Amino acid sequence: MRPVYAISGGVSKFVKARRDKTFQAIVKEAYDYAIQDIGLDFPTFTRLVDGSVASYFSDHFTRQLMAGIMAQDYLGLTPKPSHRVEGGGATGGICFQEAWKSVASGHMDVCVAYGFEMMSHVETWKGNEFIALASDVSFDYPVGGFYSGYYAMMVTRHMKEFGTTVDQMAAVSVKNHINAFYNPYAQKRNRYTVEDVRNAPMVAWPLTRLDICVMSDGAAAVILASDEGLERLEAAGARVPRPLVQVVGIGRGTDAMRMADRPHVDYDEFMRDYATEEERSSDETCAYYRRLWQRGTRYPGVHSFRAGRTAGNMAYKMAGIYHPLQELDFIELHDAYTSSEIQTYEDLGLCRYGEGGPFAVSGKAFMPDIDYGLKAPEAPQCPVNPSGGLIACGHPVGATGLMQGVFAIWQLQGSIHKHFGDATLQVKNAVRGAIHSHAGTGTYVTVSILERVI
Template sequence: MRPVYAVSGGVSKFAKARPDKTFQAVVKEAYDYAIDDIGLSFPQFTEIVDGSVASYFSDHFQRQLMSGIMAQDYLGLCPKPSHRVEGGGATGGLCFQEAWKSVASGSMDVCVAYGFETMSHVETWKGNEFIALASDVSFDYPVGGFYSGYYAMMVTRHMKEFGTTVEQMAHVSVKNYMNAFYNPYAQKHQRLTIQDVRHSPMVAWPLTRLDICVMSDGAAATILCSEEGLARLEKAGAKIAKPLVKITGIGRGTDAMRMADRPHDDYDKFMRAYALPHETANAETQSYYKKLWDKGFRYPGVHSFRAGRMAGKQAYKMAKINDPLHEMDFIELHDAYTSSEVQTYEDMGLCRYGEGGAFAESGKAFVPGVEYGLKLKEKPVCPVNPSGGLIACGHPVGATGLMQAVFAIWQLQGTIAKHFKSPVLQIKNAKRGAIHSHAGTGTYVTATILEREK
């Protein structure tokens, strides 16, 4: 595999609705920004780019098949190679990794990954119906037909197993909304308290409206290249931020579409197949897990995302990360729900299974220097969703994973102040970060590690 660099990105402003433009034109906003940021003109970049990968989740939202080629066409990229990627909420993360593959394999030297979703084309509750069609239409959709309901079931089990509280989950919402306050691309700009989150209308017990991300229209684009591609871009006059941002780890996992089908594995299977190296190497952690299983805990059940654990495990191995919490400077993860951020802390090994709630309220995942109005016991260690995440930035599904990539690129380039018009969210001296994209009830999950070159 060849080294792959993520050299630029762009994000359209995420909004409840963008009736002012068609989806292709919204994609072009993000695409143009990414090209402009490296100082090239549209025709110059068109000349150099080898191809693309398109990312969008639902054909239903637009009632338009093959939207990918319509974006490709609008961006003037025809007749260059392209394909569409789809994997539910993880579509953007999958797209970024497909672009990485195109470059790492030698198939392309410069590849652009763009993604979008236009969820405003139907009303909110019809939109929920479309999303719920991403559950088994024979057995799940006719019974529940509501993703917030599925996630709420998972978290009631998490609460029962581990004692996780709704206030711990609300810390995630307060954090992510507060971070987004300094991110001009975010859909939501509100300062919240724990009480605000809990007193918000109940959607699916115990998740309130402020525990759940919103639907959005939006687009994002990133430019990836090989060393040869970099040379071509620079020869054409591109000004690429240095040190470069390199993709050093790729991981993916999957799980059964129906939550009901997921295994309830024993301790030995967990330690053999799913535990992270820093967990298997630690006798105290082994003892902690042994006690969990002795009390009746089984893995992954419906409280944990096996796909997320596998994605993290693979990506960490490739990037040679042994202690995720202390060896990464930030993570942009898929917080469609406050509960899923808590669950993902555990899957990604920032804490042990069962400790996600305590981790959420500890302060370790908060951004240094931001005032949250909370009494946090510990200092930030690895900020999670410094951008505001899906909860506050919005979740135009096909764009979301790429939005995370763009924000990660800017963090590692040290250019957050330039793009956000505020330095508040810049993680000082950020050297390594992860992006995590998640589909369904944990069906497809991707984890990608990006690093600033030394």
């Protein structure tokens, strides 16, 4: 595999409903932004790009099959190669990685990954039904198909098993909403308190409306290139910022569609197959996990995402990361629920399994110069969801994982001020960041590591 650079990106403003344009035209907003940001005009980029990967989750939302080719067509990219990917909530993350593969393999020198979702064409409860059809329609959906319900079940187990509290979850919502206050692309730019989150209408106990991301209309696009592709673009006048942003690691994991089917493995199997290198090499952590298992914990059960841990470990290994909390400068992760952000802290090795709740309020995942109105005992170490995440930015499924890629590129280029019109969310001296995309009840998870090449 050869080096792949993430050179540019664009995002449409995520909103509840875009009535003014069809999905193709909204994709074009993001696509045009990415092209213009490297100083190329549309015809020149069209001539130089080798192909694309299209990302959208549900044919139901648009009542349109083969929407990918309609976007490809509208962007003027026909007859260049393209394909659509779909993997639930991780669709955008998978798209990013498939575009990476197209370039890394040598099949393409310049590949654009674009994605979208138009969720406003149906009422929220019908949208919930479409999303719930991404659960087993023989055994899960008919029982009361509702993803917020599935995630609520996971977190009641997490609470019972590890003592995680609703206030810890609410702190995640407060953090992400306040981060998004400075992000003009975010759908919800509100300052909330823990009390606001807990007093919001209960959706699926213990998750309130402010613990849960919203449905959105939106699109995002990322341009990836090889050294040869970069040379080609720059010879045509492209101005690609230096230092470059390279994709230095990708990982992907899966798990059973029905979360009831997830295994409950013993301590030895966990340490052998799932523990991070850092965990394995710490006697204290081994002893901690042994105590958890003696108390009855089994892995992953329904409280943890083995796909996320697998994806993280794979990406870290490829990127040479041993201590993620110290070696990553920020993470954009899939916080469809406040609870899943806490679960994902653990999967990504930012803390140990069972310690996600205290980690959420420790301050380690906070932005350094933002007042959240929360008393954090520790200094920020690795901001998580500096953009505001899905909770506040919105979650137009096929665009979400690519939105994370765009924000990560801008963080590593040091260009947040340019794109947001405000530098508050710029992680200072960001060298390396991770993006994390997640599907179903943890069925597909992708982790990609982006690094500023010095």
